[in-house]
Amino acid sequence: MLSLSDVRAARDRIGDSAVRTPIEYSHTFSEFTGAEVYLKCEQFQRTGAFKIRGATNRIATLPEADREAGVVTASAGNHAQGVALAATRAGVDATIVMPEHAPISKVKATEGYGGRVVLHGADYSEAQARAHELEREEGRFYLHAFDDEDVMAGQGTIGLEIVEDVPDVDTVVVPIGGGGLISGIATAVKGLDPDVRVVGVQAEGASSVADSLKKGEIVEREGVDTIADGIAVSRVGERTFPVIRERVDEVVTVSDPEIAMAITYLLERSKMLAEGAGAAALAATLEGKFEVGEGECIVPLVCGGNIDPNVLTTVLMRGLIRSGRYLRIRTVLKDRPGTLLELTDVIASNRANIYAIQHDRTARDIGMGSAEVELDLETRGHDHVEAVIEAMEAHGYPVEVLV
Structure with missing residues (x-):
């Protein structure tokens, strides 16, 4: 061990x-x-x-024949970059198979460090299977992301x-x-x-x-x-x-x-x-x-x-959202001039900041004389969220919390 x-x-x-x-x-x-x-x-x-720590150590311990053949590996992103840079610094050719949905920033970074990227599969396991195929097809050394001493x-x-x-x-x-x-x-x-x-x-x-x-x-x-x-x-x-x-x-x-x-x-x-x-x-x-x-x-x-x-x-x-710093809600108000201003006054008086607001008078699940309003609010914590909702309900606005 x-x-x-x-x-x-x-x-x-x-x-x-x-x-x-x-x-x-x-x-x-x-x-x-x-x-x-x-x-x-x-x-x-x-x-x-x-990841560059493990990749560098593994490449440094490779026999000369494996170094000349090049390495292949599979990675969700960070091992890919570590192998690419470590191999480039050691003069070893590297091919890295990454899942098709790997973050584009990690794909570009891997290529920037000198690795050849092959996108394959929905997750790491499928990418790994393709990497083993390339290992056999191209005679490369498979450099495992983790299961290697x-x-x-x-x-x-x-x-x-x-x-x-x-x-x-x-x-x-x-x-x-x-x-x-x-x-x-x-x-x-x-x-x-x-x-x-x-x-x-x-x-x-x-x-x-x-x-x-x-x-x-x-x-x-x-x-x-x-x-x-x-x-x-x-x-x-x-x-x-x-x-x-x-x-x-x-x-x-x-x-x-x-x-x-x-x-x-x-x-x-x-x-x-x-x-x-x-x-x-x-x-x-x-x-x-x-x-x-x-x-x-x-x-x-x-x-x-x-x-x-x-x-x-x-x-x-x-x-x-988890910390009570952001709140998205839906409410309904009368569709007449000034009602939206009255709603925003209630919100402002309770010191919540409006990020975005959407006003819809055509929603099918409300009365003909009403309008639906969705608001994205900046809040200051869970207690503040509760205070804002309580104030709106006290003024007759039904509140549905969306997020």
Whole structure:
């Protein structure tokens, strides 16, 4: 099984390619949780995520024949960029198969780092199947995204940095997709200090590890559904699962709305941009998914920041809705001059700001003398939302909350 010495050897190999990322203390998240929270900021890594560590280590250990033949891999995005850059720097040809719906920003970035991108399949599993076909057809070496000990060792260098930079760490929180990242980090952390707790976090819509641990054997999900595309994997690795079972203390899951809220908090409070997978560990910390002691030193890993701008727009809107900062409602008023002004006066007097308004007097489900109005409002929290709705209803406006 993967060892601490493997991780230390990986650090010597990747030093010229991967940077040592910072660890930032968060006053905000410490106050939220009652713990001492430090963020390991791997979104500042080259390519915007941790994956270059494992890819660089694996390519560095390839025999010359495999280097000459080139590599092929499958990825939802971040591994693709890591392999592309690591291979380019090593002079190795790389082909990366990505799901057809992979974020365009990640596709373009992968091509920009020198990789040849092939789009295939609806998810990672289908992309992986096509990559194995290219492995056979073109005689390339298949560089697995997570189920490879050299890849795990490269990712584990993050664990060395965490323990060295935060020697009093009590708990390390790590996102899980296929398990390569947490296997490496848990190996490093437990090897340096067996008393440090390692908590894994999966998205509810891709909880293969959590399901497998409950059953005692690897379980493959029929499909995955989560905004955290970087951990949207239907099956944990054959090599990673035994490491997780032995060295990870607990695995929890978070919902997409909880991930969206964590992304919003990171951007608003810490001025950090994270993708869905990158915010999963913080989401679990903030939502109390595992027990946290008063003053406990916790390091959630922000593992990547490569979020597609279109996805970011949707995620931030969901985060604002969840925090009571955005409200969309429908009401009905009399269709006569001045009634819309009266409605907006009620809203304004309760200090809500109108983003957008739509007035429809032709809706079929209202009376002939009425008009339907939809409003998008900026609010200041859940208590404010309730106050606005109560004020409207007190003035005779029926309110239907849309989002």
